[in-house]
Amino acid sequence: MAEATTSVVEKSAERAAPKKSLQLNEKLIGILMISPSVIAIAVFVYGFIAWTGWVSLSRWRGIVADLSYAGFENYINVFKSYRFQTDIRNTIVFTLFFLLGSLVIGLLLAMLVDSRVKGESFFRTVYLFPMALSFVVTGTAWQWLFSPGTPQEPHGLNQLFHMFGLHVYQNWSTTSYVWPGGGWRPDWLRIPVGIPVAMIPVIVAAIWQMSGFTMAMYLAGLRGIPEDLKEAARVDGASEWQIFRKITLPLLQPITLSAVIVLGHISLKIFDLIITQTGGGPGFATDVPGIYMYETTFKSNKYAEGAAVAIIMLLLVSVLIIPYLIYNMRSETER
Amino acid sequence: MSTKPMQLPRIRYSRIIIYLVMIAFAIFYLLPVYLMLITGMKSFEEVSISRMWALPSSLSFDSFAAAWERLDVSFLNSIKLVIPATVISSILGSMNGYVLSKWKFRGVDAIFTAILFGMFIPYQSILIPLVLTLQKIGLYGSIPGLILTHVVYGIPITTLIFRNYYAGIPGELVEAGKVDGAGFFGIYRHIIFPLSVTGFVVVAIWQFTSIWNEFLFGLIITNSPEQRPVTVALQNIAGSQYTLWNVQMAGALLVAIPTLVVYVLLGRYFLRGLLSGALKG
Numbered sequence: 001m002a003e004a005t006t007s008v009v010e011k012s013a014e015r016a017a018p019k020k021s022l023q024l025n026e027k028l029i030g031i032l033m034i035s036p037s038v039i040a041i042a043v044f045v046y047g048f049i050a051w052t053g054w055v056s057l058s059r060w061r062g063i064v065a066d067l068s069y070a071g072f073e074n075y076i077n078v079f080k081s082y083r084f085q086t087d088i089r090n091t092i093v094f095t096l097f098f099l100l101g102s103l104v105i106g107l108l109l110a111m112l113v114d115s116r117v118k119g120e121s122f123f124r125t126v127y128l129f130p131m132a133l134s135f136v137v138t139g140t141a142w143q144w145l146f147s148p149g150t151p152q153e154p155h156g157l158n159q160l161f162h163m164f165g166l167h168v169y170q171n172w173s174t175t176s177y178v179w180p181g182g183g184w185r186p187d188w189l190r191i192p193v194g195i196p197v198a199m200i201p202v203i204v205a206a207i208w209q210m211s212g213f214t215m216a217m218y219l220a221g222l223r224g225i226p227e228d229l230k231e232a233a234r235v236d237g238a239s240e241w242q243i244f245r246k247i248t249l250p251l252l253q254p255i256t257l258s259a260v261i262v263l264g265h266i267s268l269k270i271f272d273l274i275i276t277q278t279g280g281g282p283g284f285a286t287d288v289p290g291i292y293m294y295e296t297t298f299k300s301n302k303y304a305e306g307a308a309v310a311i312i313m314l315l316l317v318s319v320l321i322i323p324y325l326i327y328n329m330r331s332e333t334e335r
Numbered sequence: 336m337s338t339k340p341m342q343l344p345r346i347r348y349s350r351i352i353i354y355l356v357m358i359a360f361a362i363f364y365l366l367p368v369y370l371m372l373i374t375g376m377k378s379f380e381e382v383s384i385s386r387m388w389a390l391p392s393s394l395s396f397d398s399f400a401a402a403w404e405r406l407d408v409s410f411l412n413s414i415k416l417v418i419p420a421t422v423i424s425s426i427l428g429s430m431n432g433y434v435l436s437k438w439k440f441r442g443v444d445a446i447f448t449a450i451l452f453g454m455f456i457p458y459q460s461i462l463i464p465l466v467l468t469l470q471k472i473g474l475y476g477s478i479p480g481l482i483l484t485h486v487v488y489g490i491p492i493t494t495l496i497f498r499n500y501y502a503g504i505p506g507e508l509v510e511a512g513k514v515d516g517a518g519f520f521g522i523y524r525h526i527i528f529p530l531s532v533t534g535f536v537v538v539a540i541w542q543f544t545s546i547w548n549e550f551l552f553g554l555i556i557t558n559s560p561e562q563r564p565v566t567v568a569l570q571n572i573a574g575s576q577y578t579l580w581n582v583q584m585a586g587a588l589l590v591a592i593p594t595l596v597v598y599v600l601l602g603r604y605f606l607r608g609l610l611s612g613a614l615k616g
Contacts, residue, residue, distance in 0.1 A: 007607045029519040030438035034431050038446060044412045044454040048461035048468075051563065055463055103361075112357050125602060131609065132598035133591050134548030137568040140573045140587040141367035144387075144580050155384050160427040208364065216606055240551045269457035276570050293459040298555060307463055314460040321455040329448040 049314065056307035063301050074308035077267035084309070085191045086284045087292050093195050094203060094288070101207040102263055104255065106214025113215070115224045125307040128212035134221070135209065139276025144171045146277075172201045198285040202274055209273070210266070214259050216231040221255040222248070261324050268316050289313050340588040368588075375399045375585035382581040401579075402572070403587035408561060410589070413547055416478050416564055420485040421542040427486070428493025428538055432529055435494065437509050438519070447498065454491035458551055466555060479587035484556060484566030485546050492545075493538050498612045500534040501527065521601045533604070540601055544594045565590050 056074055058067045109127050113120055117197050130138065148171040149155030154162050181192040213287045225248060233243050271290030276279060279296075280287035289309050297306025370387065378395035403410075435447050465484065466475060474480030504527065512522040553564040560568070569590045573583050598605050 023477070026519040027438055027440055030434040031440060033519075034434045037427055037431050037494065040487045041417075041453050041490055043573075044447075044461065044465070045456065048464040049456070051464040052460050052462075071371050110361060112360075115353055117353060117357065123357050123361060125599070126364050128602070128606070129595065129598060130364060130607065132544055132594045134550065134566050134569075134572050134594075135589045136548070136550050136573075138367075139581050140569060141371060143573065145367060145370070147384075147580075148575075149384070153385055153386065159385070160388055194358060210365075212364075213609060216609060220610060245362055265455050267600060269459070271459075276418045276550075276573055290457065290459055293462075294551075294555075297463060303463060306459075310457070310459040310462070313457040318455055320453065325448050325451055325455075329444050331445075332444050 052307045056311050060303040074304045078308050082190045087287050087289045097203045098206045098267050102211045102214045105211040107218050110216040110218035127215050129210040131212050135272035136276045138205050138209050140271045143277045146201035176285040217255050221252045225251050228254045264320050265317050292317040371584045371588040374581045398581040398585035401582045404567050409565040413565040415544045416481050420482045420546050422488045423540045424493045425540050427495045431494040432497025432501050435498045447538035450491050481556050484552050496538050499611050537604045537608045540604050
């Protein structure tokens with residue numbers, strides 16, 4: 001018995017020795033095969049970010065590149081500017097309502113689709129289809145849906161309300177009104193604080209496009225909750241509401257986190273939708289950092305200022321993304 | 336026994352409410368599509384913003400024709416751009432996913448995470464160097480320049496999808512290949528690649544959809560109407576004041592058709608790509 005074991009061990013050791021060096025060779029081939037991608041990412045992502053950072057610290061304010069060092073001057077000017085302060089307010093408002101709307105509607109739709117209805121796949125397909133569209137398509141369509149017209153001759157949704165006898169007239173997309181807007185504010189803050197009304201159509205369009213995505217995520221999560229668990233709770237006399245609060249919601253929490261990360265980073269860098277739907281206007285009522293960066297850099301040739309805005313955008317996204325990526329990496333390594 | 340007739344009507348009412356809410360949401364999602372469709376089918380004489388919700392009295396494709404006139408070159412550009420970019424980034428993604436899941440080495444997770452970061456960055460933060468670099472290598476303002484850009488910035492997502500996909504292929508299969516003396520390429524060709532069909536479909540659909548729909552790179556990297564992709568052309572129609580709204584609506588639908596067709600036919604794979612984009616495959 002002991003003899004047999006030794007011989008097996010010996011044999012496998014014998015075999016393992018040449019295999020090990022062979023494996024090392026093969027591993028090197030693997031590293032070689034991914035190196036083009038790794039180098040491309042190193043240059044096009046990390047190298048370019050450093051380059052942008054360098055531009056943001058320069059005096060490049062015209063067509064001719066001037067990379068002399070200006071310190072944090074550009075950043076200070078950006079933070080002091082009316083436009084950037086507006087953009088930050090708008091981003092906060094957009095992110096808040098877009099996230100809230102997408103999460104609530106997504107969860108609601110997922111639960112409806114999951115409640116053993118007829119035509120389930122039809123509804124799922126309809127709710128998710130905007131995800132297959134370009135933000136530019138969405139922006140073009142919703143621009144017309146929210147086009148106000150006049151109280152006498154309303155357009156778009158106003159007209160639809162009219163046809164159903166609801167004589168409301170909303171000029172969402174032409175007003176630069178900020179609600180509530182008044183009140184005390186510190187000296188450095190140059191903008192009215194509140195919700196820019198013109199942002200509402202953009203938020204509706206964004207929710208229209210992305211809520212199907214949260215539905216799909218929640219649906220996958222709901223399907224992963226074992227029915228026995230709910231059944232056991234029912235046997236114990238729990239109401240459907242209690243089951244939802246105590247079992248379903250807690251188990252869906254990781255999905256909510258993923259959705260917040262994905263939607264949150266989309267909303268921090270939103271550009272296509274807004275530039276198509278409103279162009280950032282009226283005034284700067286729907287302007288966001290993405291549009292600011294684009295116009296400052298590529299229309300006014302103020303490269304240093306544009307780069308500073310870009311780096312601020314990157315930092316905002318990083319605050320959200322990097323902890324998530326590290327968390328994912330840790331749980332990956334543990335596996 | 337006695338509770339059953341009592342409960343039945345209550346359940347039915349809740350069922351009706353469920354269906355009503357679902358139908359209301361379906362209308363909300365389909366509203367813009369309805370508008371785009373009926374607008375495109377009205378004749379120019381019938382197009383009037385005060386009757387924009389009304390059905391067309393007769394079938395005509397005037398608006399589609401007018402929109403197509405402004406989009407045809409760009410439509411072709413997008414096709415020329417999206418096919419090579421999709422193919423190249425799928426191949427790269429497959430290779431990366433294979434190495435990162437089956438040939439792990441020290442620091443592999445850190446490299447993977449560093450690659451992933453590239454898919455979350457706001458592209459504004461790399462645009463200036465990107466333009467300067469493309470100008471230097473003579474690819475600025477051209478479709479090859481756009482292809483290169485989409486391939487590079489597509490690496491994170493394609494790698495992620497393939498890596499998660501290959502993680503589902505049992506390690507024993509790869510070990511068995513090694514025992515049989517197969518090397519890096521042998522295992523890929525005989526074991527991994529034949530099992531990759533679904534992975535390639537998911538990645539190809541994902542890349543096709545996102546590159547077709549992409550706007551910012553197209554806007555910045557192309558500078559002439561002959562080179563620009565279809566989303567930029569559509570935004571251009573929307574931005575010009577003299578254009579009729581019906582042409583915009585019809586144009587938006589034309590731009591949407593390719594990705595919509597893919598979605599309707601292959602929605603299952605689109606969904607898989609979507610969900611793996613949120614990490615945790």
